[in-house]
Amino acid sequence: METIKSNVTLDAKGLACPMPIVKTKKAMTQLEGGQVLEVQATDKGSKADMKAWAESTGHQYLGTIEEGEVLKHYLRKSSAEETAEKKHPNVINNEELQAKIASHDSIVILDVREEAEYAFNHIPNAISIPLGELEGRLNELNKEDEIFIVCRTGSRSDLAARKLSANGFAKVVNVLPGMSKWTGDSVSLNL
């Protein structure tokens, strides 16, 4: 079983509706925008409700893993990133990236979302380095490569692209809008 990284874990096991959501809502206020919450629950109905609650509040429901009786729900707290202005000049859209993947043997795709987001759904062979860890992991990337950076909506990848450029990476491209609208091949957790 793949382990999925989260910032905070909430134990809601043994609790019946509405308590898992009540506790989740409370726990969410303690998180910073963009952080990932893992909620462990045993109420079967909590899966549909987590998803619907996240949609109604603007948080991001990443997915649920079932381990025996326990449902592990992963949610990412909403942040202001979607509205941030994107400044990196070199961009391509999802379809163009999809075409490049189809016509090239190997291209470098860097996914800067949180590990939990990446775990539930990502482009095959994409490298996972969350934005928050990028600074310290630049040595894992090659400055000569053309690097396509993807996140959920294009904002975190914009920040990442600017960071790489500032550190001497010459061919850095931001993918817009990113995984939120990705229709090409992807690797998903078997839910």
Next chain:
Amino acid sequence: MSVIMMTAKEVTQRVFDKKELFILDVRNEDAFQDWKIEGQNFEYLNIPYFDLLDGVEDILHQIPINQEVLVVCAKEGSSIMVAEMLSDAGRDVSYLQGGMKAWSEYLEPVKVGDLKDGGAIYQFVRIGKGCLSYMVVSNGEAAIIDSTRMADVYTAFADGIGAKITNVFDTHLHADHISGGRTIAARTNATYWLPPKDATEVIFEYQPLEDGNSVTIGNTTINIEALYSPGHTIGSTSFVVDEKYLLSGDILFIDSIGRPDLAGLAEDWVGDLRETLYKRYRELSEELIVLPAHFMIIEELNDDGSVAKKLGTLFAENHGLNITDEEEFRNMVTGNLPPQPNAYQEIRETNMGKITPDEEQRREMEIGPNRCAVR
């Protein structure tokens, strides 16, 4: 203000009596859209409980003051929370005990009629899911037809009227609900009957139910005559009880007819379905009272809550019995089918004895409407 608990039985009475009721359903939208409490004079408001965690002030103006208000959720917990919040805001409201889970499982027994030589036939209306099952009682003996999973209800009812269950029937292998037939038969030492053509994959002992079989209940002569009527499934069998009642299983309903696709063979069975409805049933007396295994819409209920109509009336009024063109009939029952019932494959396998899910899983499998018909 106080929060009042309302039982599924009390809500059922309001459905039967066509009373007004304002239902605040606090489940999520998908669940509400898929399946809800139906009543001819019920009004609805769907706001998920998780949108009300910070208070109910924003919705107070949408909740009527001079009308009975019932808060409903999946299992009860969230509806109590919301009902208490409304109560704190000065409103008199009720919540549904056990939530939609209890609603799905509630059975209301309705006496359909007396039998010629004493005895009676009862219909068990599973109001939340539209399943109908039957108990034929005569002189201290009882037969059960198309029982639901809630075996206790039938055995308790039989005990209450002092009858011993001697025979249990399923008209076909059900795909929309888990049969309680085997459980009841095992518990009461009754004979469990199943049409052999539907039972090719079952892994338990049963008495093969075949065309022309006749079973006597009690020592008066109440005959349960089997009538082979394929179409919904290949083995589907109807019963004529006491020469007066036609238990049509999932072949013929009041306002619709059975769908032939739930065992995966719509194309093969559409001919059988037509043969049954347009030839075999035509040979029966139009005076027979049709007692189906389902209702689809709440309008099919009679004033006393029963679901029953004369065969002659259905020949005149049921659209599915009035399609002269065979091709048109074929198109209606094979194209344009409604979504299949929740977990219908698993339900079939459970009814075959191939899998034995626990109580909670069985409950989950049956959630939602039954969808066994085409109109």
